[in-house]
Amino acid sequence: MSLDTIRTAGELQERRETLERELPEGAVALTFLGGVGEFGKNMLLLEDDSGIVVVDCGQAFPDDTLLGVDSVIPETSYLEAHADRLLAYVFTHCHEDHIGALPYVLPKAPAPLYGSRLTLGFIDGKLREYPETPDVERVEIKGRKFRIGGFEFEPIAVSHSTADSLALAVSTRAGVILHTGDFKLDPTPVGRRHDPLSRLRYYGKRGVRLLLSDSTNAEFAGHSQSETVAQDAILTAFRGTRGRIILTTFASHIHRIQGVVDACEDTGRSLVVSGRSVEQNVRIARELGYLRIPGGMLVSPKDLGDLPASRLTLLVSGSQGEPLSALARIVEGEHKHIKLEADDLVIFSARMIPGNEVAIGRLIDRIFLHGARALYTGIADVHVSGHAYADELVEVMRAAKPEYFIPVHGEYRQLYAHKRLVEAQGMDERKILIPHVGARLLMDAEGAWWGEPVPAGRILVDGKGVGDVGPIVLRDRRTMADDGILVIIVAVSRQTGEILREVELVTRGLVYIDENEELLAEVTARVHELIEEAEPEVREDRELFADWLRRKTRRFIQKKLERRPLVVPVIYEL
Secondary structure, X not given: OOOOOEOOHHHHHHHHHHOOOOOOOOOEXXXXXXXXXXXXXXXXXXXXXXXXXXXXXXXXXXXXXXXXXXXXXEOOHHHHHOHHHEEEEEOOOOOHHHHOOHHHHOOOOOXXXXXXXXXXXXXXXXXXXXXXXXXXXXXXXXXXXXXXXXXXXXXXXXXXXXXXXXXXXXXXXXXXXXXXXXXXXXXXXXXXXXXXXXXXXXXXXXXXXXXXXXXXXXXXXXXXXXXXXXXXXXXXXXXXXXXXXXXXXXXXXXXXXXXXXXXXXXXXXXXXXXXXXXXXXXXXXXXXXXXXXXXXXXXXXXXXXXXXXXXXXXXXXXXXXXXXXXXXXXXXXXXOOOOOOOOOEEEEOOOOOOOOHHHHHHHHXXXXXXXXXXXXXXXXXOOOOOOOOHHHHHXXXXXXXXXXXXXXXXXXXXXXXXXXXXXXXXXXXXXXXXXXOOOEEEEOOOOEEEOOOOOOOEEEEEXXXXXXXXXXXXXXXXXXXXXXXXXXXXXXXXXXXOEOOOOEEEEEOOOOHXXXXXXXXXXXXXXXXXXXXXXXXXXXXXXXXXXHHHHHHHHHHHHHHOOOOEEEEEEEEO
């Protein structure tokens, strides 16, 4: 997770009034609202005197410090303050870390959406879940150049772990900016082969001012494996399995899903799809012609009992161990139609997103405890990365020959590994720039320099709440998780302020009540003593009294148990 600050909705409202930034005449600004120093939350603003173009608008997945949080999106107060200058959103591809924040940002800063057909299809599927989303124009990127304000874009098709992924060559008044998006150089891809190097060389010969390049796998030497390696491993597993196969992958990995369909066809299996995200993406990809499923292959989960296990494959959500996913519910015996069986083979055909390793490992352990088997990265080649390794990154650098270079899409260790790769090619270290979230780079015909940063941070999405969970709420959640909660209920007289009845204690996660009656009686007695000790001016101010009681009680429990529970006094008048 990035090092930027968590912002709440209240803080953002205050900040929107102080976001004016002057743009020097003839300059172009690149503002990084996410995707640098972190995985996910990819969002870049391109700005000149004609307006602002947003490249990608993604979410990040919460790590284990963000208890209960569903997703993390960029702070966009700068964009919202300049929404009248916003020209468009341009998307490199359809992964959640590039489109997932759009439902939350678009209502505050509406503009046309530019993307490939599959990307726009997935965006539409996502936005349908948010009925208050403004109706904006969709513009399909078809391979030709297009102009938005002062920016001319050329889309360059690249290989990645989903279809219709794009790099962008952006001609600006300050020169050409190349943005690789997420990519790999796959010589034997599934589907159409893409060779972006020829277009990068074209621009490299004519002069590239700035290259922004995917740093995800900059630490890994050599060349990434082809997608066909994973497809072949999956087919081998299918051919060698007599029982039922349960496979999980990223719901947007249409090439991988097509490989699963092909393996089913090869081995005479029917296919069951379960999980909201994978069901929706399969439907959209089929409607748009990106996914070919033979007639009669798809079977409804409720009809599973009609087919033998050797004829069944289940494609399910849950590759990251999500507790409410279809796979987790199957393993825990909570799925309405599907139960894990001893002869099942479960295939995890996806990488472990950093922070999810423990949840995935726990799920794999449960699978083996049921007597089933599992294949996953590390013991089988059932997944390959969609991101370029070091040798590929060097090839891109040599083709583009940029004057300036910025590594993006990675945590700082990946950004600095990419920096070292570029330095080894002889590039001037002063022209290799490492951004942070909120950084604003200014470029003109003479050079490039860092401007004053814009407000930036993380907005936490929890259920329907956006920005209502901040550091204080997270601290309380961590406290409850670590040491539990104690609620002190005190009834006082409205007229006299006297205590009307014995104090009541309610505790969860602190001690087991039935086995600790003596301790709780001691705590109750101490609370009564504290109430008597309180000065009259403290007792008269209910808020001050509650805070005083909270601090004193917590200190007492800490001495007794060496624990620091969340203490919540509830003082009500009768």
